[in-house]
Each structure stands twice: as structure tokens, then as C-alpha cells.
Amino acid sequence: MTEHPPAPRAAAIPERPSLEGLEEKWGTVWAQQGTYAFDREAALAGERAEVFSIDTPPPTASGSLHMGHVFSYTHTDCMARYKRMRGLRVFYPIGWDDNGLPTEKRVQNYYGVRGDASLPYDPGFEPPFRGNAKSTKAADEMPISRQNFIELCDELTVEDEKAFESLFRRLGFSLDWDISYRTVDDHSRATSQQAFLRNVARGEAYQSEAPGLWDVTFQTAVAQAELEARDYPGAYHRVAFHGTDGPVYIETTRPELIPSCVALIAHPDDERYHALIGSSVRTPLFDVEVPVLAHPSAEMDKGAGIAMCCTFGDLTDVLWWRELRLPTRSVVTRTGRLQSEVPPWLASSPGAALYAERLGGKTAFSARTALVEALRESGDLDGEPTPTQRKANFYERGEKPLEIVTTRQWYIRNGGRERELNARLVAQGREIEFHPAFMRSRYTNWVEGLNGDWLVSRQRFFGVPIPVWYPLDADGEPDHDHPILPAESDLPVDPAAQAPPGYTDDQRGVPGGFVGDPDVLDTWATSSLTPQIAGGWRGAGSGEPDPLFAKVFPMDLRPQAHDIIRTWLFATVVRAFHEHGTVPWTNAAISGWILDPDRKKMSKSKGNVVTPEDVVREHSADAVRYWAASGRLGTDAAYDVGQMKVGRRLAIKVLNASKFALSFGDVEGDLAAQVTDPLDRSVLAVLREVVERATAGFEAWDYTRSLEATETFFWTFCDDYLELVKDRAYGSRGEAAAASARATLRLALDVVLRLLAPVLPYVTEEVWSWTHEGSVHRASWPSVQELPDGGDPALLEAVGAALAVVRKAKSEAKVGMRAEVPTATLVAPARVLDLVRAAEADLRAAGRLTGRLEYAEGADGAEVAARDLELVPVAKPAR
């Protein structure tokens, strides 16, 4: 698929080359000509090693576009372009992650609606607003059916995707737009459900009724990976429990949970409580007898050192409940309110009336107020509550602390409970090359710190339904132990809308009939399958993968940001391990974040975000890419307009210098054979080194190093080499000497354009088109072999230094560079002088050394200097 550079043809060079319009011009050409199209047939016929496959991060289309996208997608695109030029078939799909809460929230706000599973579908439904909903309060939202809600999600995400596509195309990302998926389309849903069913069949997915974190606002279960610990204001309440030998004081931030207290726990080494352990005390107000127990995770130095264990105040309570086999006394419901009816264990207690009248049905917050009041009245509150900041668990998108409630949910084994699986998943991390390598410790730390399996049930609307039904017994109760599963060939299914195999729709909810699992899968449960979705693992649903799958999987590259190593990266590893026993990809390239000038993460709430569209329009795509490509993998980068301006100048310089280098006349025949001048041979020798460094940079996933090497060469090429040879190239010293310069200019330019092409796709394509048929992006990556051997790299440096001293003399004399130098003596070590002499004619032309030029040997190691230098300024032309 890679072409060699075609024979040069007559140049068609614009009079005044410009960046304006290049993006539209080449964007159209690339799309029309399928420049970045993946050649499926060739890939099927070829070897796996000839393919470079990329597990492109599917952006959340309903999220906002930000410079972080530009940054990390540019990194990937540079690598993709390099690999393509190296002759690999680049599999570079684009996906859209339309699952989940961000989309639901955006749809709610945009249309002013809210999903309500109890409502019937309205085929002619029109939303009350379209992007102009005035209120974001839940009470003002119109309740609509699940299916209507999903339709609106579909409608809006398609719109949102257009904004991303437009920007991504403008930035020149060499994605194959014909290979695309949405995480909610039929294929993705079927793939996700198929993988889940296979997890179920192998016992890797299971249901469990267990205490879990619950967000009362969003009414959904939350996984460990979605947790966020935040400071939350609270107060310690010193409360007396009634022991046989007097009161036992505990300090709690959640006195409203006293009704659900099941034990007091102290540390086994805490001598203050040795005597109490094994005895029992009675709870205040409710007079329930609870044991005093010992457990090492009680914190001696916190509060009173003895803690109340409830059902459930926090994750430690769950640990105690499990390890000490404590009873379950749950009062907090999924709504975050205390249950209305008096719990059975309080029924005969003196506090039953208190519960019924002042606690039942209240939110945790108001129940706390009421209970503290009651404690005051009974004298069980010691002193006044003391304010404190404590860490509380939040859902990362939620605003209220999570409650812990017992629910039936699906889980996927991820090593959080089994040591062996944990060790094997840690080992999978060592099979992946992380770039940079230290990012692997983020992975390892996370996996080793897991304390539970992956909860994948979500009580949401817009997502992939859990493909499971449950039979109903004669009493209409679901039999969770015998779930009904669909055939793989029937996927995707929606258990809320379809009947399971062997049932009819009118048996839904009827005793002896069935009920569908009401939940959807965690969004990561689908996006953890992006390699399988994009690569065609499910195939046409017949059980056989698309034959392409074997040619792209395991993929070569997963690019992503470091904040989702614990979620997206890890989840993908888990799924690939369960399904294929392999890693999902062999390389993970981790991009950093974009920081504002104050070194803070740019975010909408701080008001410091800039819109990528405007930035690209202002500076050009090549310029913005240059900025992004200057940031190395794993390193946070500053948002730096200055760096974009540098990129823009480089792009313009490429246009102008190329035009100039091609302006001396055509070249024909074997160019390398025409390079005879020592200076010309020298510049190509330097370029050979640059090719080696630029290649080594990309091979080490260090495109920045590659860019820097090429860029440095290019400026020397423009400032020194071009200046030195232009007189000769015009023909001042005969045709052979001119031909050597012209051939060198052409050879160097062709190589430099290809070295810059991954970073500056537009300007390099433009210049390439002046002298070539076909795209520079389909040309071969330059090799040392295409440049003549035998030049001395030191020659260019020596002559450059000599030219610099002449320029310095002119600059210090404040005369123009055109000033003539009738006499001068160059002082330098003998070795350097020899090199300078070899290019004396070019030096004389560039420095206007018109008369006597002498050489004096200087000390070894000394720099080039000039003495006895006379200057004749150019007479100002008469006006």
C-alpha cells in the first residue's frame, strides 16, 4: 500500500503560498480519495503484523469538546500517520460513547423531560422544548416513557456527534470515517450483551443481593470505580449507650442510624474497652440490646475509640457486618429516607412511638435533627455536637453522599474478591507496554486495591439492557435463581419490551409468567468492549467472528488519559481476559491533561476553557497540532497559544522555503548522483542523522523528540544552507555546481516534508502536491538509504559558524547583511579551517566576502572568530 515517491513533475507553485483554505482543500481531497481508508481485503489477505490497529477512545458526544480531545487525539494521529508511512495498514476507527448518565442529563435539560418507566410509549410524542428548556428542576420536567426518552437520547446524540466530527476532520485526524460505531447501536448492544451472556455462562458474571453504594438522587447503584471521596461537613455527636456498669459513650456523625445499630466495635488492643468486649449494652431511646465486639479496623484514635456499627453507615459497617456475622437492621431506603413503618426489631421498644411519629419517612438529614432532639430530651446526648470535616463517599457525578442499601445486582468478577484472579489481572498489566512506563503503577495500584467485584447493574434508561428475564412463580414472585437468557443470534434484546423465548408478551408480570431485568449495564461494561465492537468479534451474530477480528485483535494501541486507567483501561483488560485470555492491546499510550497558565486543570466550572473550534480557526490546524505534538505522553501540558504561533510560523516557513527551494529550475535524472559539492553532501549527511533520530523517536513513542530533531534541522536548512547555496543554485558557478545544489534542495525537501507530515499534515500535503502525484501521507517514511552517503556533517556546522561570525560583525556594526566585506581573516582550529575552505565560494557569496579572505589557525577547541574585518555598507538607494 505504500508508494515510493513518484517521479518529480513540473512544479505548480502558487505565487504567494498561504495557509488559508488548506484545511478545506485537503480535507475534501482526503475524503474523496479515501486517503486514510483501511484496506480490508488487503488486511484479510495479509499478515497480522502488517496491520496497526487502534482502539480509538469513543468521545462522549453529549459532553463538551475541549482542548484535551485535541491534545490526545493529535498524539494518536501522529502515531497513526507514522505507522501508515511505515507501510502498515492502519485500522483507525471512530466510535461514539452515547451511553449513560451524561447523555441522560443532557437530554433532560435540553428537552425538559424525564424518563418514567411506568408510562406507556407515545408514538406521536413531541418534547416541550428543544434546547430552550428554562428550568432544570426535576419538578418542571415532563415525565415521558422509557422508549420516548431513549428516542430523544438517540436524536440528540446524533446531533452532538456532528460537532465532534467537524472538529476532528478539521484537525486532520486520519480516522477511517467509514469504520464507525456508536455504543448504543444494534451491533454494540448485541456485542455487549453477547459478552455479558458468555460471562454469565462461564460464571464470570453473577447476581447477588448485597449491600452496595446507592445514589439517592440518581436512584442507581454505583461501582467502586465511580466513587469519589470528598470532604463533607458533619458533626460528632457524643451519645450514651446503656451498659450494666453505666453509660458507654460513642461519637457518631450519623446519629439517625441508631435505630439500625447492631453492635459497638472497639479495637482488640484498646485497653479502655477490654472489660466491655463480650458484654452487651442497650441503645439509647430504643433500648435494643447490642453486643460489644472487637475488630482491628476500629480506629482507636478517632472519636471515642469505640464505634457504633449500623446497617449500614459506611463501608466499614459492611465489613464488620460480614466478618462478625451481625444481623441486618436496615432503615434507610433507596430514596434516602427512613422507612415509614416501624421496623420489627423496634416494635416492642420504648422508641416505637418515637420512630413512628418523628423518624419514619424522613430524609436522613431531617431524621438526624429529630433524633438529636430526642437524645437531648432523654439526656443521652453528652454536650453539644462538635462540627467536623469528614470524608464521605460520593458518586462522581452526584451531589449527596452515597447511602448503602441492600439490593439485588449483577456483578462481573474483576479480582476484587479472588486473590488468584487478582494476581492474573495484575500480570496482564505487565503484558501491556505503557507509554510512559510509570503509568503501569496506576494500573497495578488500582487492581491490587480492589475490594469487591465489579457491579454492572445500573438503574438507568439509556444504556444496554441486561439481557435477562426471570420466571415468576405462582405467587408472582421472580425466581432469580433461574434467569431466562436469550440466544446469541437474537441479540440485541430489550427485556423491558420483548418477551423471552417460550413466552408471549401477555405473560409479562403475570404469576407463572416472566419479568424482565429492569436494569441496564454500566456504561463501562459496554465501552470495555470497544476492541471487540470495532473489530467485529460478534460477527454477524452466528457465533463466528468477522474474519477481520483475527487481523486486528489484540489491538496495537489504546490511547487514553490517565484518569480513566482504573475504569476504561482496567475494565477492557478484564473483559478481554475473560473472553480471550489475552490482553486487549499491546500498547497503552497515556496522554496527560491540559492545564491553564495557573497550572490548574482546565474545566468548565473554573470558566477557563477555550473552544477548540475557535482555536483551530485562529491558528490553523497544523499550528494547533504542533502545540499538541510538543506535549509528551503522560505529561500534563500547559495551554500555550505561543506554542501554536510557533507552529504556525513553522508551517508558513515550510511553504515559503519550499517554494524558494523549488524555484531554481527543474531537476531530472538520478538526483543523488548529481550531488557533488562537499557542502551539499554535508547537509544530506546531517539529514541522514536527522532521519535516524526522527525514526527512533517515533519507534520509542516519542513523537516530540522526532519533531524537535526535524524542526531543528529545518531551521538550519533555511537559515544557513539555503542562504549559502542560493547564489550557486541560480547558476553563478556553472551548471554542474548549480545542479548539485538543486538536486540537494529537492532531496532534502522531499525527506523533510515526509518527516513533518505526521504533525503538519496540511502544509506538507500542499507542498508535496507541487511536485508529486499522490498524497505525502501515503508516501514511505524516509530512510537513510535514499540519501547519498559519504558527506561530512561537520562541514555544514563549520561553514555555518563562519557565516555567523560575519553576520555578527555586520550586526554589531549595525549595517545590513548586504554590506560587502572586502577583507577578513577567519580564525579557527586547523580542522575547522579545512572544512570552511571546502565551501569557501558559497561562504563568500552568502557573506558578501568580496575581496581578500585569509585563514589563521587558532587554538584547538576554540570557536570560529574573525579579525581585520572591513565592512562597506550598501549605499542607501536614492529615493
Place this chain on the structure above:
RNA sequence: GGAUGUGUAGCUCAGCUGGUUAGAGCGUUCGCUUCACACGCGAGAGGCCGGGGGUUCGAGUCCCUCCACAUCCA
């Protein structure tokens, strides 16, 4: 509290396995209509390489320690 990373010129960053006088770009200062480019060209100034200790003939680079910042996890 633990893990990881960062700390080099006013700013953004190079400096790989220790080796001459620490580099680049931007900015700044001083110049220059030089026939590709004034979105240009040339030249200059600017650094106790976060602090302290150690290893070494030699440390920006290796080790220890402290400080500051960032991210992730408790």
C-alpha cells in the same frame, strides 16, 4: 497517610545509560526593506539546574533527606 510524577533562563520545555564553558523556542534588548518569507532576517543579554547531605577524579544527571506543586488512592 500511601503511590506516581514534577521542580533547569521572565514563560514553555530539552538535557538518553554521570564527562569539556548547561541548551532550544517564546518573550525581551539592539539592529537589518537581504531579489521565499516583516506571520520575515541577523545579533545580544538572561541560569548558586528547589534546599541540604553523600558516592565519584568528575553530579543538572546516581543515592539519602527535606521542601514545594500536581494527580490518583486511602
